[in-house]
Amino acid sequence: MASQPDLPEQLTGVGATALGVALLRAQESRRADRLFDDPYAQHFLDAVDPAASPWAAASASTEQGFLHLVAEQVAVRTRFLDQTLLEAAQAGCGQVVVLACGVDTRSYRLDWPAGTQIFDVDFADVLAFRNAVLAQRGAAVPGNRISVATDLREDWPHAVTEAGLDPRQPTAWLAEGLLYALPPAAADLLLDRITATSAPGSILALDHAEDSELLRAARGELSAELVDLWQGGPTDDLTTWLTRYGWRPTVRDIAEVAARYQRPTPAAFDPERDGTGRGWLATAHLPQQL
Template sequence: MGVAALRAQESLRQDRLFDDPYAQLFLDAAHPAGSPWSTGSAAGFFHAIGHQVAVRTRFLDDTLLAAVREGCDQVVLLASGMDSRPFRLAWPPGTTVFELDFADVLAFKAAVIASRTTPPAGQLARPTCRHVAVPADLREDWPQTLAEAGFDRRRPAAWLAEGILYALPPEAAALLLDRITSLSAPGSVLAMDHGEDSELLRTARVSVSPDLRDLWQGGPSEDLKPWLARRGWDPTVRDIADIARDHRRPVPPAFDPDRTDAGRGWLATARLSERR
Protein backbone atom coordinates (compact mmCIF):
# COMPACT_ATOMS: atom_id res chain seq x y z
CA MET A 1 0.00 0.00 0.00
CA GLY A 2 2.94 2.31 0.58
CA VAL A 3 4.02 1.79 -3.03
CA ALA A 4 0.44 2.38 -4.19
CA ALA A 5 0.41 5.67 -2.27
CA LEU A 6 3.63 6.76 -3.97
CA ARG A 7 2.29 5.78 -7.40
CA ALA A 8 -0.91 7.71 -6.70
CA GLN A 9 1.15 10.79 -5.80
CA GLU A 10 3.28 10.47 -8.93
CA SER A 11 0.16 10.21 -11.09
CA LEU A 12 -0.95 13.66 -9.90
CA ARG A 13 2.23 15.38 -11.09
CA GLN A 14 2.25 17.47 -14.26
CA ASP A 15 5.60 15.89 -15.15
CA ARG A 16 4.61 12.36 -14.08
CA LEU A 17 6.70 9.47 -15.33
CA PHE A 18 3.63 7.21 -15.59
CA ASP A 19 -0.10 7.30 -14.88
CA ASP A 20 -1.60 4.76 -12.49
CA PRO A 21 -5.34 5.47 -12.11
CA TYR A 22 -5.81 2.39 -9.93
CA ALA A 23 -3.35 3.16 -7.13
CA GLN A 24 -5.65 5.57 -5.29
CA LEU A 25 -8.58 3.18 -5.74
CA PHE A 26 -6.63 0.45 -3.94
CA LEU A 27 -5.83 2.82 -1.09
CA ASP A 28 -9.42 4.01 -0.75
CA ALA A 29 -10.81 0.47 -0.80
CA ALA A 30 -8.35 -0.80 1.79
CA HIS A 31 -8.72 2.21 4.10
CA PRO A 32 -12.10 3.93 3.56
CA ALA A 33 -11.52 6.24 6.54
CA GLY A 34 -8.10 7.31 5.25
CA SER A 35 -4.87 5.50 4.55
CA PRO A 36 -2.21 5.31 7.28
CA TRP A 37 0.20 6.12 4.46
CA SER A 38 -1.35 9.59 4.26
CA THR A 39 -0.38 10.46 7.83
CA GLY A 40 2.66 12.45 8.88
CA SER A 41 4.47 9.33 10.12
CA ALA A 42 5.01 8.22 6.50
CA ALA A 43 6.52 11.54 5.37
CA GLY A 44 10.11 10.55 6.16
CA PHE A 45 9.77 7.22 4.39
CA PHE A 46 8.21 8.83 1.33
CA HIS A 47 10.97 11.43 1.21
CA ALA A 48 13.63 8.72 1.44
CA ILE A 49 12.34 6.51 -1.39
CA GLY A 50 9.61 8.39 -3.25
CA HIS A 51 11.63 9.20 -6.34
CA GLN A 52 13.08 5.68 -6.33
CA VAL A 53 9.59 4.20 -6.70
CA ALA A 54 8.67 6.68 -9.44
CA VAL A 55 11.84 6.09 -11.43
CA ARG A 56 11.85 2.31 -11.00
CA THR A 57 8.19 2.07 -12.06
CA ARG A 58 8.90 3.91 -15.30
CA PHE A 59 12.11 1.95 -15.93
CA LEU A 60 10.42 -1.41 -15.39
CA ASP A 61 7.38 -0.39 -17.46
CA ASP A 62 9.66 0.48 -20.37
CA THR A 63 11.71 -2.70 -19.98
CA LEU A 64 8.69 -5.03 -20.01
CA LEU A 65 7.07 -3.34 -23.01
CA ALA A 66 10.35 -3.43 -24.94
CA ALA A 67 10.78 -7.14 -24.13
CA VAL A 68 7.31 -7.90 -25.47
CA ARG A 69 7.92 -5.92 -28.65
CA GLU A 70 11.12 -7.94 -29.11
CA GLY A 71 9.38 -11.32 -28.89
CA CYS A 72 8.50 -12.13 -25.27
CA ASP A 73 4.73 -12.57 -25.54
CA GLN A 74 4.49 -13.94 -21.97
CA VAL A 75 4.99 -11.62 -18.98
CA VAL A 76 5.19 -12.82 -15.37
CA LEU A 77 4.69 -10.39 -12.49
CA LEU A 78 6.08 -12.04 -9.36
CA ALA A 79 4.55 -11.08 -5.99
CA SER A 80 2.68 -8.35 -7.80
CA GLY A 81 1.13 -6.59 -4.79
CA MET A 82 -0.83 -3.50 -5.89
CA ASP A 83 0.62 -3.62 -9.42
CA SER A 84 -1.94 -2.60 -12.06
CA ARG A 85 0.25 -3.13 -15.15
CA PRO A 86 -2.19 -5.60 -16.79
CA PHE A 87 -4.69 -2.73 -16.97
CA ARG A 88 -2.67 0.48 -17.28
CA LEU A 89 0.00 -0.42 -19.84
CA ALA A 90 -0.62 -0.56 -23.60
CA TRP A 91 0.42 -4.15 -24.21
CA PRO A 92 0.94 -5.27 -27.83
CA PRO A 93 -1.73 -7.63 -29.21
CA GLY A 94 -1.21 -11.26 -28.22
CA THR A 95 0.46 -10.54 -24.88
CA THR A 96 -0.39 -12.74 -21.89
CA VAL A 97 0.38 -11.33 -18.44
CA PHE A 98 0.55 -13.81 -15.55
CA GLU A 99 0.20 -12.15 -12.16
CA LEU A 100 1.35 -14.12 -9.09
CA ASP A 101 0.49 -13.29 -5.51
CA PHE A 102 -1.51 -14.57 -2.55
CA ALA A 103 -5.13 -15.41 -3.36
CA ASP A 104 -6.50 -12.71 -1.06
CA VAL A 105 -4.30 -10.02 -2.65
CA LEU A 106 -5.45 -10.96 -6.15
CA ALA A 107 -9.11 -11.14 -5.05
CA PHE A 108 -8.91 -7.70 -3.44
CA LYS A 109 -7.46 -6.12 -6.58
CA ALA A 110 -9.95 -7.84 -8.86
CA ALA A 111 -12.85 -6.54 -6.79
CA VAL A 112 -11.51 -2.98 -6.79
CA ILE A 113 -10.83 -2.95 -10.52
CA ALA A 114 -14.22 -4.52 -11.29
CA SER A 115 -15.89 -1.67 -9.43
CA ARG A 116 -14.23 0.98 -11.60
CA THR A 117 -16.18 2.17 -14.61
CA THR A 118 -14.85 4.18 -17.51
CA PRO A 119 -16.45 5.98 -20.45
CA PRO A 120 -18.29 5.33 -22.62
CA ALA A 121 -21.52 4.32 -20.87
CA GLY A 122 -19.82 3.23 -17.67
CA GLN A 123 -17.86 0.43 -19.31
CA LEU A 124 -15.99 -1.76 -16.84
CA ALA A 125 -12.22 -1.46 -16.76
CA ARG A 126 -10.63 -4.23 -18.81
CA PRO A 127 -7.06 -5.50 -19.09
CA THR A 128 -5.11 -4.50 -22.17
CA CYS A 129 -3.71 -8.04 -22.45
CA ARG A 130 -4.77 -11.60 -21.75
CA HIS A 131 -4.61 -11.40 -17.97
CA VAL A 132 -4.15 -14.56 -15.90
CA ALA A 133 -4.26 -14.22 -12.11
CA VAL A 134 -2.26 -17.03 -10.48
CA PRO A 135 -2.78 -17.48 -6.71
CA ALA A 136 0.63 -18.65 -5.47
CA ASP A 137 3.10 -18.43 -2.61
CA LEU A 138 6.70 -17.90 -3.76
CA ARG A 139 7.85 -20.05 -0.83
CA GLU A 140 6.05 -23.06 -2.31
CA ASP A 141 5.95 -24.80 -5.71
CA TRP A 142 4.84 -21.79 -7.74
CA PRO A 143 6.53 -22.97 -10.98
CA GLN A 144 4.09 -25.89 -11.14
CA THR A 145 1.17 -23.58 -10.38
CA LEU A 146 2.31 -21.20 -13.12
CA ALA A 147 2.58 -24.05 -15.63
CA GLU A 148 -0.92 -25.23 -14.76
CA ALA A 149 -2.16 -21.70 -15.46
CA GLY A 150 -0.88 -21.95 -19.03
CA PHE A 151 2.69 -20.62 -18.91
CA ASP A 152 4.79 -22.16 -21.71
CA ARG A 153 8.44 -22.57 -20.76
CA ARG A 154 9.33 -23.25 -24.41
CA ARG A 155 8.62 -19.60 -25.33
CA PRO A 156 10.58 -16.54 -24.18
CA ALA A 157 9.08 -14.65 -21.27
CA ALA A 158 9.58 -11.28 -19.58
CA TRP A 159 9.89 -11.61 -15.80
CA LEU A 160 9.39 -8.86 -13.23
CA ALA A 161 10.88 -9.07 -9.73
CA GLU A 162 10.02 -5.65 -8.29
CA GLY A 163 10.45 -4.93 -4.60
CA ILE A 164 11.39 -8.56 -3.90
CA LEU A 165 15.14 -9.19 -3.82
CA TYR A 166 16.05 -7.04 -0.82
CA ALA A 167 13.23 -8.64 1.20
CA LEU A 168 14.73 -12.12 0.77
CA PRO A 169 17.67 -13.72 2.58
CA PRO A 170 20.48 -14.76 0.21
CA GLU A 171 19.46 -18.42 -0.09
CA ALA A 172 15.85 -17.51 -0.92
CA ALA A 173 16.99 -14.98 -3.53
CA ALA A 174 19.17 -17.66 -5.14
CA LEU A 175 16.26 -20.12 -5.19
CA LEU A 176 14.00 -17.53 -6.82
CA LEU A 177 16.52 -16.84 -9.58
CA ASP A 178 17.18 -20.56 -10.11
CA ARG A 179 13.45 -21.18 -10.55
CA ILE A 180 13.07 -18.28 -12.97
CA THR A 181 16.05 -19.53 -14.97
CA SER A 182 14.71 -23.10 -15.12
CA LEU A 183 11.42 -21.80 -16.56
CA SER A 184 13.00 -19.44 -19.11
CA ALA A 185 13.59 -20.13 -22.78
CA PRO A 186 16.62 -18.47 -24.39
CA GLY A 187 15.89 -14.84 -25.14
CA SER A 188 13.81 -14.35 -22.00
CA VAL A 189 14.19 -11.04 -20.14
CA LEU A 190 14.38 -10.42 -16.40
CA ALA A 191 13.72 -6.95 -14.93
CA MET A 192 14.35 -6.16 -11.28
CA ASP A 193 15.35 -3.66 -8.64
CA HIS A 194 17.59 -4.08 -5.62
CA GLY A 195 18.85 -1.86 -2.85
CA GLU A 196 21.01 -1.85 0.24
CA ASP A 197 19.65 -1.18 3.69
CA SER A 198 21.01 1.80 5.61
CA GLU A 199 20.65 3.80 8.77
CA LEU A 200 18.57 6.39 6.94
CA LEU A 201 16.22 3.79 5.45
CA ARG A 202 15.74 1.86 8.71
CA THR A 203 14.88 5.02 10.60
CA ALA A 204 12.43 6.13 7.91
CA ARG A 205 10.49 2.88 7.75
CA VAL A 206 10.41 2.29 11.51
CA SER A 207 8.81 5.72 11.83
CA VAL A 208 5.89 4.26 9.82
CA SER A 209 5.71 0.98 11.74
CA PRO A 210 8.09 -1.11 13.89
CA ASP A 211 6.90 -4.08 11.83
CA LEU A 212 8.91 -2.72 8.89
CA ARG A 213 12.24 -2.87 10.75
CA ASP A 214 13.19 -6.25 9.32
CA LEU A 215 11.79 -5.72 5.83
CA TRP A 216 15.32 -5.69 4.34
CA GLN A 217 16.86 -9.19 4.45
CA GLY A 218 19.84 -8.57 2.19
CA GLY A 219 18.99 -10.35 -1.04
CA PRO A 220 21.76 -11.77 -3.26
CA SER A 221 25.04 -12.55 -1.52
CA GLU A 222 27.08 -10.82 -4.26
CA ASP A 223 26.79 -8.03 -6.82
CA LEU A 224 23.95 -8.45 -9.31
CA LYS A 225 26.16 -8.79 -12.41
CA PRO A 226 28.07 -11.94 -11.39
CA TRP A 227 25.00 -13.32 -9.59
CA LEU A 228 23.00 -13.18 -12.83
CA ALA A 229 25.83 -14.04 -15.25
CA ARG A 230 26.66 -17.24 -13.40
CA ARG A 231 23.22 -18.58 -14.33
CA GLY A 232 23.48 -17.67 -18.01
CA TRP A 233 21.95 -14.19 -17.97
CA ASP A 234 23.54 -11.22 -19.75
CA PRO A 235 22.90 -8.37 -17.28
CA THR A 236 22.87 -4.59 -17.46
CA VAL A 237 22.90 -2.98 -14.02
CA ARG A 238 22.49 0.74 -13.43
CA ASP A 239 22.62 2.85 -10.31
CA ILE A 240 19.25 4.31 -9.37
CA ALA A 241 20.93 7.69 -8.84
CA ASP A 242 21.99 7.83 -12.49
CA ILE A 243 18.53 6.89 -13.76
CA ALA A 244 16.91 9.49 -11.51
CA ARG A 245 19.18 12.12 -13.05
CA ASP A 246 18.20 10.90 -16.54
CA HIS A 247 14.59 11.74 -15.64
CA ARG A 248 15.59 15.04 -14.02
CA ARG A 249 14.48 13.81 -10.64
CA PRO A 250 16.34 14.26 -7.34
CA VAL A 251 18.48 11.33 -6.27
CA PRO A 252 16.46 9.36 -3.68
CA PRO A 253 18.07 10.13 -0.30
CA ALA A 254 18.04 6.44 0.75
CA PHE A 255 20.22 5.60 -2.27
CA ASP A 256 22.30 8.74 -2.60
CA PRO A 257 25.99 7.76 -3.05
CA ASP A 258 27.03 11.13 -1.63
CA ARG A 259 25.41 10.44 1.76
CA THR A 260 27.24 8.47 4.44
CA ASP A 261 23.97 7.30 6.03
CA ALA A 262 22.54 5.91 2.75
CA GLY A 263 23.04 2.72 0.75
CA ARG A 264 23.20 1.94 -2.97
CA GLY A 265 20.25 1.13 -5.18
CA TRP A 266 20.09 -0.47 -8.62
CA LEU A 267 17.79 -1.25 -11.52
CA ALA A 268 18.74 -4.20 -13.69
CA THR A 269 17.73 -5.98 -16.84
CA ALA A 270 19.10 -9.27 -18.10
CA ARG A 271 18.55 -11.45 -21.15
CA LEU A 272 19.03 -15.21 -21.04
CA SER A 273 21.81 -16.30 -23.34
CA GLU A 274 20.96 -18.20 -26.51
CA ARG A 275 23.96 -20.41 -25.67
CA ARG A 276 22.51 -21.74 -22.42
Protein backbone atom coordinates (compact mmCIF):
# COMPACT_ATOMS: atom_id res chain seq x y z
CA MET A 1 0.00 0.00 0.00
CA ALA A 2 1.28 3.49 -0.84
CA SER A 3 2.31 5.53 2.18
CA GLN A 4 0.03 8.40 3.21
CA PRO A 5 1.21 11.95 2.61
CA ASP A 6 2.15 13.72 5.84
CA LEU A 7 -0.57 15.81 7.39
CA PRO A 8 0.83 19.33 7.38
CA GLU A 9 1.04 21.31 10.58
CA GLN A 10 -1.40 23.92 9.23
CA LEU A 11 -4.05 21.25 8.73
CA THR A 12 -3.92 20.20 12.34
CA GLY A 13 -4.70 23.65 13.75
CA VAL A 14 -7.21 26.20 12.53
CA GLY A 15 -6.32 25.12 8.97
CA ALA A 16 -8.11 21.89 9.86
CA THR A 17 -11.17 23.81 8.71
CA ALA A 18 -10.08 22.96 5.15
CA LEU A 19 -10.67 19.29 5.98
CA GLY A 20 -14.05 20.14 7.53
CA VAL A 21 -15.01 21.77 4.23
CA ALA A 22 -13.82 18.66 2.36
CA LEU A 23 -15.98 16.49 4.61
CA LEU A 24 -19.04 18.57 3.76
CA ARG A 25 -18.21 18.58 0.04
CA ALA A 26 -17.84 14.79 0.08
CA GLN A 27 -21.20 14.54 1.86
CA GLU A 28 -22.89 16.85 -0.67
CA SER A 29 -21.35 14.95 -3.59
CA ARG A 30 -23.09 11.75 -2.42
CA ARG A 31 -26.55 13.35 -2.63
CA ALA A 32 -28.78 12.54 -5.60
CA ASP A 33 -29.78 16.23 -5.75
CA ARG A 34 -26.20 17.49 -5.23
CA LEU A 35 -25.39 21.09 -6.10
CA PHE A 36 -21.92 20.08 -7.36
CA ASP A 37 -19.73 17.01 -7.58
CA ASP A 38 -16.33 17.04 -5.92
CA PRO A 39 -15.02 13.53 -6.63
CA TYR A 40 -11.77 14.25 -4.78
CA ALA A 41 -13.07 15.54 -1.44
CA GLN A 42 -13.36 12.08 0.17
CA HIS A 43 -9.73 11.28 -0.74
CA PHE A 44 -8.44 13.97 1.63
CA LEU A 45 -10.45 12.52 4.50
CA ASP A 46 -9.25 9.01 3.71
CA ALA A 47 -5.65 10.27 3.83
CA VAL A 48 -5.96 11.55 7.39
CA ASP A 49 -5.64 9.54 10.57
CA PRO A 50 -9.08 10.06 12.18
CA ALA A 51 -7.39 10.36 15.57
CA ALA A 52 -5.60 13.50 14.32
CA SER A 53 -8.74 15.16 12.97
CA PRO A 54 -11.31 17.10 15.01
CA TRP A 55 -13.90 16.14 12.39
CA ALA A 56 -13.92 12.44 13.23
CA ALA A 57 -16.15 13.05 16.24
CA ALA A 58 -17.99 15.85 14.45
CA SER A 59 -19.22 13.67 11.61
CA ALA A 60 -21.52 11.88 14.02
CA SER A 61 -22.71 15.16 15.49
CA THR A 62 -26.22 16.19 16.45
CA GLU A 63 -28.43 18.94 15.08
CA GLN A 64 -26.51 21.44 17.20
CA GLY A 65 -23.16 20.21 15.85
CA PHE A 66 -20.92 22.55 13.88
CA LEU A 67 -20.95 20.51 10.67
CA HIS A 68 -24.72 20.22 10.67
CA LEU A 69 -25.03 23.97 11.21
CA VAL A 70 -22.81 24.90 8.25
CA ALA A 71 -23.47 21.99 5.84
CA GLU A 72 -26.01 23.80 3.65
CA GLN A 73 -23.89 26.96 3.75
CA VAL A 74 -20.87 25.13 2.33
CA ALA A 75 -22.99 23.36 -0.32
CA VAL A 76 -24.65 26.59 -1.44
CA ARG A 77 -21.51 28.70 -1.42
CA THR A 78 -19.51 26.07 -3.33
CA ARG A 79 -22.09 25.89 -6.11
CA PHE A 80 -22.48 29.67 -6.26
CA LEU A 81 -18.75 30.33 -6.34
CA ASP A 82 -18.13 27.55 -8.91
CA GLN A 83 -20.62 29.25 -11.18
CA THR A 84 -19.32 32.77 -10.53
CA LEU A 85 -15.72 31.80 -11.35
CA LEU A 86 -16.69 29.90 -14.50
CA GLU A 87 -18.80 32.82 -15.71
CA ALA A 88 -15.94 35.24 -15.00
CA ALA A 89 -13.53 33.02 -16.97
CA GLN A 90 -16.02 32.76 -19.83
CA ALA A 91 -16.44 36.55 -19.78
CA GLY A 92 -12.72 37.13 -20.28
CA CYS A 93 -10.89 36.72 -16.97
CA GLY A 94 -8.12 34.49 -18.23
CA GLN A 95 -6.53 34.20 -14.77
CA VAL A 96 -8.16 32.81 -11.64
CA VAL A 97 -6.60 33.11 -8.19
CA VAL A 98 -7.95 30.86 -5.43
CA LEU A 99 -6.73 32.45 -2.20
CA ALA A 100 -6.38 30.13 0.82
CA CYS A 101 -7.45 27.23 -1.39
CA GLY A 102 -6.94 24.53 1.26
CA VAL A 103 -8.08 21.29 -0.36
CA ASP A 104 -10.33 23.07 -2.84
CA THR A 105 -10.18 21.15 -6.15
CA ARG A 106 -11.77 23.64 -8.52
CA SER A 107 -8.62 23.73 -10.62
CA TYR A 108 -9.12 19.98 -11.20
CA ARG A 109 -12.84 19.54 -11.36
CA LEU A 110 -14.30 22.55 -13.22
CA ASP A 111 -14.52 22.74 -16.99
CA TRP A 112 -12.45 25.89 -17.53
CA PRO A 113 -12.38 27.65 -20.90
CA ALA A 114 -9.22 26.76 -22.84
CA GLY A 115 -6.26 28.87 -21.79
CA THR A 116 -7.56 29.84 -18.33
CA GLN A 117 -4.62 29.97 -15.89
CA ILE A 118 -5.41 29.03 -12.30
CA PHE A 119 -3.28 29.93 -9.29
CA ASP A 120 -3.96 27.95 -6.11
CA VAL A 121 -2.57 29.82 -3.10
CA ASP A 122 -2.01 28.47 0.42
CA PHE A 123 0.78 27.46 2.79
CA ALA A 124 3.44 25.25 1.19
CA ASP A 125 2.66 22.17 3.23
CA VAL A 126 -1.09 22.45 2.72
CA LEU A 127 -0.52 22.55 -1.05
CA ALA A 128 1.97 19.69 -0.82
CA PHE A 129 -0.57 17.57 1.07
CA ARG A 130 -3.36 18.39 -1.39
CA ASN A 131 -1.23 17.73 -4.46
CA ALA A 132 0.24 14.50 -3.01
CA VAL A 133 -3.20 13.08 -2.20
CA LEU A 134 -4.48 13.94 -5.67
CA ALA A 135 -1.39 12.47 -7.33
CA GLN A 136 -1.69 9.29 -5.25
CA ARG A 137 -5.31 8.94 -6.38
CA GLY A 138 -4.30 9.37 -10.02
CA ALA A 139 -6.01 12.74 -10.56
CA ALA A 140 -4.74 14.20 -13.83
CA VAL A 141 -2.83 17.42 -13.11
CA PRO A 142 -4.42 20.18 -15.17
CA GLY A 143 -1.83 21.90 -17.35
CA ASN A 144 -3.21 25.30 -16.43
CA ARG A 145 -2.80 25.02 -12.65
CA ILE A 146 0.01 26.59 -10.66
CA SER A 147 0.43 26.10 -6.91
CA VAL A 148 1.67 29.24 -5.18
CA ALA A 149 3.08 28.51 -1.74
CA THR A 150 2.98 31.66 0.36
CA ASP A 151 1.72 33.16 3.59
CA LEU A 152 -1.16 35.57 3.04
CA ARG A 153 0.20 37.75 5.84
CA GLU A 154 3.37 38.32 3.77
CA ASP A 155 3.89 39.91 0.34
CA TRP A 156 1.78 37.32 -1.47
CA PRO A 157 1.09 39.53 -4.57
CA HIS A 158 4.81 39.28 -5.28
CA ALA A 159 4.65 35.47 -5.02
CA VAL A 160 1.63 35.27 -7.33
CA THR A 161 3.09 37.60 -9.95
CA GLU A 162 6.42 35.75 -9.77
CA ALA A 163 4.42 32.59 -10.48
CA GLY A 164 3.05 34.21 -13.66
CA LEU A 165 -0.02 36.29 -12.82
CA ASP A 166 -0.17 39.35 -15.06
CA PRO A 167 -1.73 42.23 -13.06
CA ARG A 168 -2.39 44.12 -16.33
CA GLN A 169 -4.92 41.46 -17.34
CA PRO A 170 -8.30 40.91 -15.65
CA THR A 171 -8.32 38.31 -12.88
CA ALA A 172 -11.10 36.39 -11.16
CA TRP A 173 -10.30 36.23 -7.42
CA LEU A 174 -11.79 33.86 -4.90
CA ALA A 175 -11.66 34.35 -1.13
CA GLU A 176 -13.82 31.56 0.29
CA GLY A 177 -13.88 30.55 3.94
CA LEU A 178 -11.33 33.24 4.68
CA LEU A 179 -12.72 36.68 5.45
CA TYR A 180 -14.44 35.98 8.77
CA ALA A 181 -11.18 34.43 10.08
CA LEU A 182 -9.26 37.68 9.57
CA PRO A 183 -9.01 40.57 12.04
CA PRO A 184 -10.32 43.84 10.49
CA ALA A 185 -6.85 45.26 9.63
CA ALA A 186 -5.83 42.00 7.93
CA ALA A 187 -9.07 41.98 5.91
CA ASP A 188 -8.37 45.57 4.78
CA LEU A 189 -4.80 44.69 3.83
CA LEU A 190 -5.98 41.65 1.88
CA LEU A 191 -8.48 43.70 -0.14
CA ASP A 192 -5.96 46.49 -0.65
CA ARG A 193 -3.50 43.98 -2.11
CA ILE A 194 -6.12 42.24 -4.27
CA THR A 195 -7.18 45.64 -5.65
CA ALA A 196 -3.59 46.73 -6.33
CA THR A 197 -3.00 43.50 -8.26
CA SER A 198 -6.23 43.76 -10.31
CA ALA A 199 -6.74 45.20 -13.78
CA PRO A 200 -10.11 46.81 -14.66
CA GLY A 201 -12.58 44.06 -15.55
CA SER A 202 -11.41 41.86 -12.68
CA ILE A 203 -13.96 39.97 -10.57
CA LEU A 204 -13.86 39.21 -6.87
CA ALA A 205 -16.01 36.49 -5.32
CA LEU A 206 -16.20 35.82 -1.59
CA ASP A 207 -18.29 34.61 1.28
CA HIS A 208 -18.60 36.14 4.69
CA ALA A 209 -20.51 35.34 7.85
CA GLU A 210 -21.23 36.73 11.27
CA ASP A 211 -20.24 34.75 14.29
CA SER A 212 -23.08 33.76 16.59
CA GLU A 213 -23.84 32.16 19.93
CA LEU A 214 -24.86 28.97 18.16
CA LEU A 215 -21.66 28.69 16.09
CA ARG A 216 -19.39 29.57 19.01
CA ALA A 217 -20.93 26.88 21.18
CA ALA A 218 -20.71 24.30 18.39
CA ARG A 219 -17.05 25.13 17.70
CA GLY A 220 -16.28 24.89 21.41
CA GLU A 221 -17.51 21.30 21.41
CA LEU A 222 -15.06 20.42 18.65
CA SER A 223 -11.87 22.04 19.84
CA ALA A 224 -10.76 24.98 21.96
CA GLU A 225 -8.69 26.23 19.02
CA LEU A 226 -11.73 26.61 16.81
CA VAL A 227 -13.60 28.85 19.26
CA ASP A 228 -11.48 31.85 18.25
CA LEU A 229 -11.70 31.06 14.55
CA TRP A 230 -13.97 34.04 13.89
CA GLN A 231 -11.98 37.26 13.93
CA GLY A 232 -14.73 39.36 12.39
CA GLY A 233 -13.32 40.44 9.01
CA PRO A 234 -14.08 43.96 7.77
CA THR A 235 -15.79 46.33 10.18
CA ASP A 236 -18.01 47.84 7.46
CA ASP A 237 -20.78 45.92 5.77
CA LEU A 238 -19.55 44.21 2.59
CA THR A 239 -21.14 46.69 0.17
CA THR A 240 -19.55 49.71 1.86
CA TRP A 241 -16.21 47.95 2.26
CA LEU A 242 -15.89 46.74 -1.34
CA THR A 243 -17.13 50.06 -2.75
CA ARG A 244 -14.53 51.96 -0.71
CA TYR A 245 -11.76 50.07 -2.55
CA GLY A 246 -13.28 50.85 -5.98
CA TRP A 247 -15.24 47.62 -6.57
CA ARG A 248 -18.88 47.45 -7.72
CA PRO A 249 -20.37 44.79 -5.45
CA THR A 250 -23.53 42.72 -5.38
CA VAL A 251 -24.07 41.22 -1.94
CA ARG A 252 -26.61 38.44 -1.42
CA ASP A 253 -27.89 36.88 1.77
CA ILE A 254 -26.99 33.17 1.82
CA ALA A 255 -30.67 32.34 2.48
CA GLU A 256 -31.65 34.00 -0.81
CA VAL A 257 -29.06 31.98 -2.77
CA ALA A 258 -30.08 28.76 -0.98
CA ALA A 259 -33.71 29.36 -1.98
CA ARG A 260 -32.59 29.80 -5.58
CA TYR A 261 -31.16 26.25 -5.41
CA GLN A 262 -34.28 24.92 -3.63
CA ARG A 263 -32.34 24.42 -0.44
CA PRO A 264 -33.42 25.42 3.10
CA THR A 265 -31.84 28.41 4.81
CA PRO A 266 -28.51 27.14 6.18
CA ALA A 267 -29.12 26.35 9.85
CA ALA A 268 -26.45 28.66 11.29
CA PHE A 269 -27.93 31.62 9.38
CA ASP A 270 -31.62 30.98 9.88
CA PRO A 271 -33.24 34.05 11.48
CA GLU A 272 -36.07 31.81 12.72
CA ARG A 273 -33.59 30.12 15.08
CA ASP A 274 -32.29 31.63 18.30
CA GLY A 275 -28.64 32.60 18.51
CA THR A 276 -27.91 32.73 14.77
CA GLY A 277 -26.11 35.38 12.67
CA ARG A 278 -26.14 36.30 8.99
CA GLY A 279 -24.16 34.94 6.09
CA TRP A 280 -23.48 36.46 2.66
CA LEU A 281 -22.13 35.71 -0.78
CA ALA A 282 -20.64 38.65 -2.65
CA THR A 283 -19.42 39.25 -6.17
CA ALA A 284 -17.80 42.48 -7.26
CA HIS A 285 -16.19 43.80 -10.40
CA LEU A 286 -13.56 46.43 -10.88
CA PRO A 287 -14.81 48.95 -13.44
CA GLN A 288 -12.75 50.59 -16.17
CA GLN A 289 -11.03 53.76 -14.90
CA LEU A 290 -12.74 57.00 -15.97
